[in-house]
Amino acid sequence: MRSIFHIDMDAFFVSVEELYDPSLKGKPVVVGGKGTERGVVSAASYAARKFGVHSAMPLRTAAKLCPQAIFVDGHRDRYELYSKKVREVLETFTPKFEMASIDEAYLDMTGTERLHGPPLAAAHKLHEAIRAATGLNNSIGCSTARLVSKVASDQAKPNGVLWIPPGQEAAFLAPLDIRKIPGVGKVSERHLADIGIYKVGDLARLDDRFLTERFGKLGLALAGKAKGFDTGAWFEKEMAAGDDPKSISHEHTFHVDTADQALLESTLAHLSEKAGRRLREHRLHARTVQIKFRYSDFSTFTRAQSLDHATLLDTEIFRTARDLFLRNWEGRKPIRLIGVHVSGFAEAEGQLDLLDGGKSERLKKVFHAADALRDKFGDGSVNLAGALKGRFRERVHDALTKKPE
Numbered sequence: 419m420r421s422i423f424h425i426d427m428d429a430f431f432v433s434v435e436e437l438y439d440p441s442l443k444g445k446p447v448v449v450g451g452k453g454t455e456r457g458v459v460s461a462a463s464y465a466a467r468k469f470g471v472h473s474a475m476p477l478r479t480a481a482k483l484c485p486q487a488i489f490v491d492g493h494r495d496r497y498e499l500y501s502k503k504v505r506e507v508l509e510t511f512t513p514k515f516e517m518a519s520i521d522e523a524y525l526d527m528t529g530t531e532r533l534h535g536p537p538l539a540a541a542h543k544l545h546e547a548i549r550a551a552t553g554l555n556n557s558i559g560c561s562t563a564r565l566v567s568k569v570a571s572d573q574a575k576p577n578g579v580l581w582i583p584p585g586q587e588a589a590f591l592a593p594l595d596i597r598k599i600p601g602v603g604k605v606s607e608r609h610l611a612d613i614g615i616y617k618v619g620d621l622a623r624l625d626d627r628f629l630t631e632r633f634g635k636l637g638l639a640l641a642g643k644a645k646g647f648d649t650g651a652w653f654e655k656e657m658a659a660g661d662d663p664k665s666i667s668h669e670h671t672f673h674v675d676t677a678d679q680a681l682l683e684s685t686l687a688h689l690s691e692k693a694g695r696r697l698r699e700h701r702l703h704a705r706t707v708q709i710k711f712r713y714s715d716f717s718t719f720t721r722a723q724s725l726d727h728a729t730l731l732d733t734e735i736f737r738t739a740r741d742l743f744l745r746n747w748e749g750r751k752p753i754r755l756i757g758v759h760v761s762g763f764a765e766a767e768g769q770l771d772l773l774d775g776g777k778s779e780r781l782k783k784v785f786h787a788a789d790a791l792r793d794k795f796g797d798g799s800v801n802l803a804g805a806l807k808g809r810f811r812e813r814v815h816d817a818l819t820k821k822p823e
């Protein structure tokens with residue numbers, strides 16, 4: 419079960435300014451410049467927000483709405499300093515985290531229970547640690563999904579912690595206004611109001627097909643989000659995928675959900691090949707192969723298997739991924755998305771060869787040669803079927819090879 423935290427600093431810019439000038443505390447404060455200047459509000463204290471002042475509003479409008487507000491200049495260097503302090507605390511909790519902006523971050527706390535305790539206990543620990551390191555209030559949302567945790571941290575404000583237990587995601591979201599869903603802006607809100615949709619629960623009850631017809635891809639992503647799933651490009655990203663990868667993953671979303679085993683296997687082959695190629699680019703071997711698959715109803719599963727040796731071979735990644743998939747593909751139900759993910763990296767040059775008397779070494783040379791050709795002539799130029807005597811490439815459809823993800 420995934421455990422994802424979203425932490426968001428409360429009124430960050432204003433709170434940092436208060437650290438430098440404690441007399442501002444509790445007062446209506448507007449950061450961004452003087453009330454007579456052109457330009458916009460970059461942040462407003464909770465006391466100023468009560469008058470309707472919000473960020474991105476012209477400073478002059480803010481001055482009209484709240485004449486008693488104290489206007490202060492912003493200090494980027496101060497915010498960056500405190501953002502760094504927050505980051506340093508996060509690092510002590512898990513290596514898997516990602517700053518989403520200067521004052522918010524996602525943490526993947528999956529598997530940290532022994533170290534930090536259950537989600538709510540861990541969140542309180544984190545909340546206190548950040549307060550101790552920065553003197554700043556913050557709010558934390560915890561759940562199995564990024565999106566739900568983000569909404570939860572917002573609901574937890576100010577200075578609170580909110581945990582949505584597994585299975586409660588949709589029920590938590592249902593009574594909220596649809597604007598609370600990240601990605602639903604004014605325009606979507608208006609379109610949804612046109613069909614009588616105001617609450618997340620209203621949206622979740624709608625038929626997927628209807629939403630797709632009416633709003634296209636966006637509608638489908640919305641339907642998933644309303645049910646508490648991480649859908650839509652950004653939310654599906656792997657956590658903490660930096661330059662030096664801790665994991666490599668490739669996914670494919672089908673235009674039409676499919677239960678065609680040959681197509682699914684060929685897609686896995688294609689994705690395995692891409693993963694293998696990235697491993698070779700980074701000169702890494704992976705010890706763990708994981709697959710991800712999503713059914714038509716958005717329910718999503720991941721299954722992982724550790725190999726007895728680290729590998730960078732497409733064939734080994736594919737064999738493991740296919741076995742995992744076939745063992746876990748429940749009722750041959752149609753699949754919306756499928757992905758291959760490799761992790762547990764080692765720079766174990768040479769170790770494979772000891773195991774199989776040079777066979778791997780020959781295969782590696784074939785793969786490196788193929789990679790070089792692809793670099794020169796593009797992705798579709800090399801079909802490994804010839805080199806590998808069709809060990810799995812025979813199932814790869816041409817159309818798929820030419821049109822990755």
Ligand SMILES: [Mg+2]
Nearest residue numbers: 426427428521
């Ligand atoms: Mg914030």
